[in-house]
Amino acid sequence: MTSTQSTPDRNDARPSIGELVSTLSEKLSQLIRDEIRLAKAEMTEKAKHAAIGGGLFAGAAFLGFFAFATLIATAVLGLANAVPAWLAALIVTVILLVVAGVMVAVGKRSLDQGSPPMPERAQASIKADVEALKEGLTS
Structure with missing residues (x-):
């Protein structure tokens, strides 16, 4: 019984520098695309929260304006007890x-x-x- 043992060629076992650079370039490009996609999703989420917050502030300012107008009317009515x-x-x-x-x-x-x-x-x-x-x- 003889077994033929073949030794793998060094070039077959390890990728060449060109292949490594190519793989690195592909992986780096994919990483950058993924990071950009993540940043876009994060910015979209933050923009949504900012829009909701801005709308709530605008609503509060609107109601605050009318509250101040009512306070002025109250001052007029209170002063009307002392003068015409x-x-x-x-x-x-x-x-x-x-x-x-x-x-x-x-x-x-x-x-x-x-x-x-x-x-x-x-x-x-x-x-x-x-x-x-x-x-x-x-x-």
Whole structure:
């Protein structure tokens, strides 16, 4: 009884470098596609939650507006117990206009501080860097 024992060829047992690179490229491409697919699914889920949250905030703001209007009406009715109703409404209106005017003034000052919306310090820094590079190249 003789058995023929064949030794596997080294080239048959191990893939070549080209095959390894090809396999690595395919696996890397698949991994990237899977990661992109996962990121898309995650972003879709987050966007859905953000949309629901935004809608709920909008609904709360809508109801809050009417609650504030009712509070103003309550102030007019309460003041109408001390003065005529037309005078109570006028007093509350003037107070609201004064508060609105103060808010406009403070808001305008805040907007003026933010104008222009250009990053002036960053622009100056970039210009200084460009000048330094120009000087370095010409030296």
